[in-house]
Amino acid sequence: MSKIPDGVRIPDSQIAREVTEFIRDTESDLLFHHSVRVYFWGAMTGNRKRMIFDPELLYTACMFHDLGLTEQYGDSQLRFEVDGANAAADFLRSRGIAPGQIEIVWNAVALHTTPGIPEFMRTEVALVQAGAGMDVVGRGFDEFSPAEREAVVAAYPREDAFADGIIEAFYHGMKHRPQSTFGTFNDDVLAFKDPTFERVDICKAIFSSRWKVEPRRYGNACDHAH
Numbered sequence: 001m002s003k004i005p006d007g008v009r010i011p012d013s014q015i016a017r018e019v020t021e022f023i024r025d026t027e028s029d030l031l032f033h034h035s036v037r038v039y040f041w042g043a044m045t046g047n048r049k050r051m052i053f054d055p056e057l058l059y060t061a062c063m064f065h066d067l068g069l070t071e072q073y074g075d076s077q078l079r080f081e082v083d084g085a086n087a088a089a090d091f092l093r094s095r096g097i098a099p100g101q102i103e104i105v106w107n108a109v110a111l112h113t114t115p116g117i118p119e120f121m122r123t124e125v126a127l128v129q130a131g132a133g134m135d136v137v138g139r140g141f142d143e144f145s146p147a148e149r150e151a152v153v154a155a156y157p158r159e160d161a162f163a164d165g166i167i168e169a170f171y172h173g174m175k176h177r178p179q180s181t182f183g184t185f186n187d188d189v190l191a192f193k194d195p196t197f198e199r200v201d202i203c204k205a206i207f208s209s210r211w212k213v214e215p216r217r218y219g220n221a222c223d224h225a226h
Contacts, residue, residue: 004151008043010036011056015095022091023063030165031066033156034135038062040152042131044144046123053123057101061108061128064088069173079180080173085109113184136166167192 010016024032039062046053068076068083076083085106092102108128111118118129133139135158141149159165171193174181181187182200190197207213 004040004155005044005047005148007047008040010039011059013056015092015097016056016059018095019060019063019091023067026067026070026072028070028169030159030162031069031169033158034162034166035063035066036156037135037152037158038065038128038131040131040156041134041140041144042127044148044152045130045134045140046127048143051123051127053127054101054104057104058108058124058127060088060092061105061124062131064091064105065109065112065128065132066169066173069169073173074176077177077180079110079184080177080186081110081113113186115185 010020023035027035039059042058042062043053043055045051046058064084064087065081066084067073067087068078068080068085073080073083078086085108088109089102089106092105104122104124107121108118108125111121111125112129112132115129119126130140134141134144167189170186170189174186174190175194178187178190178197179200181190187197187199191199
């Protein structure tokens with residue numbers, strides 16, 4: 001088995017152990033292993049780029065980042081990312097973690113599917129999204145050596161049918177709250193799985209608002225928007 005690079009390991013702290021136990025007992029094998037891999041991709045990226053980050057906060061955020069997809073949120077109408085962020089905040093608050101640190105974790109979980117913003121925020125926020133992007137769609141794949149990829153996947157297996165499995169997990173976590181996918185790429189999942197799903201069109205929303213709208217100058221603005 002290839003070795004995960006030195007200096008990249010799950011934090012050996014009481015909080016980290018409790019986080020592991022909590023997520024292990026709550027998530028499926030697929031989501032649990034995915035979340036741990038997200039941590040390793042994120043931490044390895046941070047080390048390679050010589051970024052300063054708190055491994056414990058990064059680990060906590062990575063482990064909670066998909067918690068909102070689980071069955072316990074089957075009645076929630078919030079974005080699944082917000083459910084996970086709130087759960088992480090409650091978890092840390094109950095253990096006396098400082099508000100500033102809790103805010104970092106909350107932001108990292110809540111914004112991990114919102115492109116174009118996390119990379120300009122705290123390092124931990126940026127690295128959660130980077131790690132998730134690597135594990136789900138292979139963003140930054142070639143920045144990791146074959147040995148590094150092999151070592152992480154050997155320790156925390158990426159199922160052969162992972163692509164189908166993660167899409168299925170996303171779908172079951174969001175199908176009861178389709179409106180929550182607006183503004184992220186999550187609506188792609190619902191459109192892929194459900195042929196009756198209708199995306200929210202911001203142009204249509206503007207023209208159908210309660211405000212008086214001037215006649216369209218260029219025909220169907222919604223068509224042009226696509």
